[in-house]
Amino acid sequence: MPRRSTRCPGCGSSNIVDDSLYCQKQQVCADCGSVVSEGSLAQEPYNGPDISYSRTTAVKKKPCANLVQGLERVKEMSRILRVRREVEELALIYYKQAYEHKTFLNVTLLRKEILGGCCVLASCRQQKWPVTIGTICYLVNGDPAVVGEVYQEMIQVLNIQAPTFCVTNFVEAHCQEYKIGPGDVPDELAEESKVLAKRAIALVELAADSWIVTGRQPLPIMIAAVYLAWQSLKPNMQRLKMSLEKFCKLGKVQKSKVAGTRTMEMKEMLYKLGKEIPWYKPVLTPENVVSQIGDILQHRYSLLRRAMKSFELSVLEKCPVNSPRRDPPPPR
Amino acid sequence: MDSSNDEAVDIIVTNVVATFRTRCHLNLRTIALEGINVIYKPEVGKVLMKLRKPRITASIWSSGKIICTGATSEDEAKLGARRLARCLQKLGFKVNFSAFKVVNVLAVCSMPFSIHLVDFTKNNRPIASYEPELHPAATYRIKNLKATIQVFSTGSLTVTGPNVQNVATAVEQVYPLLFECRKPLCK
Numbered sequence: 073m074p075r076r077s078t079r080c081p082g083c084g085s086s087n088i089v090d091d092s093l094y095c096q097k098q099q100v101c102a103d104c105g106s107v108v109s110e111g112s113l114a115q116e117p118y119n120g121p122d123i124s125y126s127r128t129t130a131v132k133k134k135p136c137a138n139l140v141q142g143l144e145r146v147k148e149m150s151r152i153l154r155v156r157r158e159v160e161e162l163a164l165i166y167y168k169q170a171y172e173h174k175t176f177l178n179v180t181l182l183r184k185e186i187l188g189g190c191c192v193l194a195s196c197r198q199q200k201w202p203v204t205i206g207t208i209c210y211l212v213n214g215d216p217a218v219v220g221e222v223y224q225e226m227i228q229v230l231n232i233q234a235p236t237f238c239v240t241n242f243v244e245a246h247c248q249e250y251k252i253g254p255g256d257v258p259d260e261l262a263e264e265s266k267v268l269a270k271r272a273i274a275l276v277e278l279a280a281d282s283w284i285v286t287g288r289q290p291l292p293i294m295i296a297a298v299y300l301a302w303q304s305l306k307p308n309m310q311r312l313k314m315s316l317e318k319f320c321k322l323g324k325v326q327k328s329k330v331a332g333t334r335t336m337e338m339k340e341m342l343y344k345l346g347k348e349i350p351w352y353k354p355v356l357t358p359e360n361v362v363s364q365i366g367d368i369l370q371h372r373y374s375l376l377r378r379a380m381k382s383f384e385l386s387v388l389e390k391c392p393v394n395s396p397r398r399d400p401p402p403p404r
Numbered sequence: 405m406d407s408s409n410d411e412a413v414d415i416i417v418t419n420v421v422a423t424f425r426t427r428c429h430l431n432l433r434t435i436a437l438e439g440i441n442v443i444y445k446p447e448v449g450k451v452l453m454k455l456r457k458p459r460i461t462a463s464i465w466s467s468g469k470i471i472c473t474g475a476t477s478e479d480e481a482k483l484g485a486r487r488l489a490r491c492l493q494k495l496g497f498k499v500n501f502s503a504f505k506v507v508n509v510l511a512v513c514s515m516p517f518s519i520h521l522v523d524f525t526k527n528n529r530p531i532a533s534y535e536p537e538l539h540p541a542a543t544y545r546i547k548n549l550k551a552t553i554q555v556f557s558t559g560s561l562t563v564t565g566p567n568v569q570n571v572a573t574a575v576e577q578v579y580p581l582l583f584e585c586r587k588p589l590c591k
Binding site for chain 1: 518520521522525526529530533534535536537538539540541556557558587
């Protein structure tokens with residue numbers, strides 16, 4: 073059909089028809105056959121929804137392989153620690169968020185594994201599941217200083233708060249590691265884990281009141297507490313003669329070098345409290361105080377008060393009446 | 405120097421780190437050969453020069469940038485830096501003492517009471533952090549002063565900050581918080 077009054081540039085004729093033979097509208101001169109103008113595909117109006125460039129040209133995006141591996145590792149660590157489902161899910165969420173942050177995006181794979189461990193630690197702390205940094209270091213096979221550094225960075229990046237635990241929370245789990253149940257060792261040396269844990273917790277609380285715990289590594293304190301608790305539950309000759317090293321070998325637990333010092337400190341503290349027991353007539357020394365641990369723990373608050381009072385009296389006797397009131401040093 | 409109670413708490417500045425520039429290239433070999441009390445470290449690319457009075461150690465780089473450590477006050481750091489620049493001038497370099505800046509001040513301080521670190525951390529949760537398995541002290545960071553205080557259970561404090569004034573202010577700020585968590589007199 074003839075359309076507008078345009079002229080063919082070749083022959084000058086005005087007999088121009090629309091030709092849509094090749095699905096592209098063209099205006100062709102009917103006389104000489106030259107194409108006057110052709111529409112472009114892009115000029116056709118598009119009435120569908122808007123499609124962004126990235127969607128039209130994007131290849132299907134796959135999640136990063138290291139992220140997937142990292143998430144699997146976090147799941148694995150959570151299952152080794154046998155944590156609750158909520159703890160595992162929270163750890164996975166934290167890992168995903170931290171991984172995609174610029175601080176952790178381009179770090180080494182080792183650091184990313186340590187990050188996974190730190191996410192597990194943070195989520196355990198928030199859900200009140202006691203796990204130590206030492207356990208996490210063991211799981212990720214990392215240096216405690218590096219693990220601590222990554223943990224602090226992660227806390228800042230995610231802007232979360234993870235309350236720390238005190239030593240008493242870990243004592244029960246620590247006691248279960250000792251293989252000194254009734255089936256494992258002879259009856260004179262065997263002790264139920266729950267009974268042992270209860271006495272060890274009481275010893276640790278007493279040590280905390282006496283300032284042995286603050287600022288110190290928790291593991292040697294726990295080893296010392298479990299050792300003294302085990303000795304005091306059945307203070308027979310066999311148990312009293314057994315050294316800390318032999319006890320750790322018996323329970324198949326690795327002995328820490330500092331545990332010996334902590335044992336001595338606890339014995340000193342117990343000796344000072346034991347001196348205040350009014351019904352104990354024989355001479356008390358730090359060596360034979362172990363047999364009195366049961367009584368000391370039972371009456372610990374009143375014994376602590378008596379010890380403080382007697383120390384204050386001794387200080388006042390040394391100094392004149394007008395001297396200023398001073399803090400007595402803690403029983404160590 | 406200052407405290408909010410009747411007892412004064414002494415803040416002892418143990419280290420001041422300062423940097424300055426000489427605005428000229430320095431030949432480290434010349435300094436190492438002709439300088440007095442110098443140690444040349446070619447693997448790192450610097451020369452250590454130690455002054456006796458004031459007792460400071462300076463790390464000298466060939467770019468002309470110098471870091472002075474070991475001074476016990478800001479004035480001493482400046483005096484030591486100037487003396488160092490004079491030493492370098494005598495060695496034949498056209499030294500122009502510029503851009504002197506105190507970068508870090510380390511001070512120690514001792515509270516007259518012991519501190520319960522767990523309570524202190526609980527009361528000041530996001531600002532204070534305490535990991536007994538990593539370090540025996542609790543760390544308290546004051547953002548606006550850019551100061552970091554390490555609090556030990558014995559009552560000792562280690563404070564680091566950009567200058568002496570900030571360090572003193574940091575100790576003043578943290579004192580009441582520590583006083584709340586001190587060891588109780590009797591149970």
